[in-house]
Amino acid sequence: MRMRHKPNLTKRIAECEGLLFESPEGFKGDWRKALKYEKMALEIGCGKGAFTCDIAEANPDVLFIALEKVPDAMVTAMERVRDREIKNVFFIDRDAANINDMFDTDEVDIIYINFCDPWPKSRDAKFRLTAPSFLRSYADILPIGGEIRFKTDNLPLFEWSIGQFKAEGWALKDTTNDLHASGISDFMTDYEIKFMQQGVPINRLTAVRRDETFTRKAGTPERLRNASLSDARGNAK
Numbered sequence: 098m099r100m101r102h103k104p105n106l107t108k109r110i111a112e113c114e115g116l117l118f119e120s121p122e123g124f125k126g127d128w129r130k131a132l133k134y135e136k137m138a139l140e141i142g143c144g145k146g147a148f149t150c151d152i153a154e155a156n157p158d159v160l161f162i163a164l165e166k167v168p169d170a171m172v173t174a175m176e177r178v179r180d181r182e183i184k185n186v187f188f189i190d191r192d193a194a195n196i197n198d199m200f201d202t203d204e205v206d207i208i209y210i211n212f213c214d215p216w217p218k219s220r221d222a223k224f225r226l227t228a229p230s231f232l233r234s235y236a237d238i239l240p241i242g243g244e245i246r247f248k249t250d251n252l253p254l255f256e257w258s259i260g261q262f263k264a265e266g267w268a269l270k271d272t273t274n275d276l277h278a279s280g281i282s283d284f285m286t287d288y289e290i291k292f293m294q295q296g297v298p299i300n301r302l303t304a305v306r307r308d309e310t311f312t313r314k315a316g317t318p319e320r321l322r323n324a325s326l327s328d329a330r331g332n333a334k
């Protein structure tokens with residue numbers, strides 16, 4: 098089925114000249130040199146970009162690449178970056194399943210995954226952005242010590258993801274089930290702002306790549322563990 102886009106999408110993207118990389122595969126291995134930055138962060142599923150703008154504005158020395166597979170959401174993020182005159186953010190309209198086509202070994206210092214879709218059905222577990230195949234793709238582009246910072250409102254997804262990170266050999270730190278318990282303590286995403294207003298606690302962890310972390314390159318067979326989200330809570334489904 099062909100996806101229908103909002104009217105004016107092409108025009109709105111064109112009006113954000115220079116912010117969208119149409120052929121990001123051509124930059125693989127060359128992002129920092131081409132754009133003249135020493136540190137580089139990748140945000141997966143940036144949505145409308147509240148987090149993207151705030152974190153990039155606060156870290157002008159870091160190159161932020163925001164990847165999003167739905168251009169109708171991404172164009173709002175692009176307009177925000179343009180209107181706020183933020184210079185260190187660029188956008189990619191791609192599926193995260195293809196990141197190894199765009200980023201090389203050790204190329205990215207830090208990956209942000211905020212409020213990704215939980216895909217609650219077992220048969221869809223492979224689409225969760227913390228499924229083993231994704232974690233291995235991330236391990237291939239992060240150096241040893243490189244980090245994934247992950248936030249979600251969804252506790253079953255969070256617990257399931259912890260299991261995947263551990264089984265894939267990542268070290269975990271800064272884990273909390275109530276990130277804002279003592280006030281706002283992070284850059285907030287659009288979804289996060291809504292959840293905060295509803296009083297929903299936010300889960301957050303940082304996963305650190307280690308020597309023994311499984312990579313896609315190493316080719317170890319991967320296994321999707323406990324695909325059901327309820328399993329992660331210990332409830333039978």
Ligand SMILES: C[S@@+](CC[C@H](N)C(=O)[O-])C[C@H]1O[C@@H](n2cnc3c(N)ncnc32)[C@H](O)[C@@H]1O
Nearest residue numbers: 142143144165166167192193211212286287288
């Ligand atoms: C629930 S929204 C959260 C948006 C934003 N991070 C926030 O917290 O406000 C999840 C976003 O991730 C994007 N997304 C989901 N899976 C993706 C994938 N495989 N590749 C790229 N983007 C993806 C969706 O299109 C959507 O915009």
